[in-house]
Amino acid sequence: xxxxxxxxxxxxxxxxxxxxxxxxxxxxxxxxxxxxxxxxxxxxxxxxxxxxxx
Numbered sequence: 598x599x600x601x602x603x604x605x606x607x608x609x610x611x612x613x614x615x616x617x618x619x620x621x622x623x624x625x626x627x628x629x630x631x632x633x634x635x636x637x638x639x640x641x642x643x644x645x646x647x648x649x650x651x
Contacts, residue, residue: 604626608637608643608644609643609644611644612639612641612642612643612644613642615639615644617639618639619639619640619641620638620639620640621638621639622636622637622638622639623637623638623639623644624636624637624644625637626646633648633649634649635647635648635649636648636649
């Protein structure tokens with residue numbers, strides 16, 4: 598589970614340390630009861646979450 602936005606806080610904390618081109622997938626996020634896996638995409642100073650169909 599993502600209590601207190603822990604996943605977003607981790608992404609905000611780690612984004613400045615990522616050395617990848619913009620748009621690179623840097624991870625995935627999936628809730629235990631959800632069949633859909635979210636992609637974590639590097640967007641410069643932040644990490645965006647996108648559904649696989651985006």
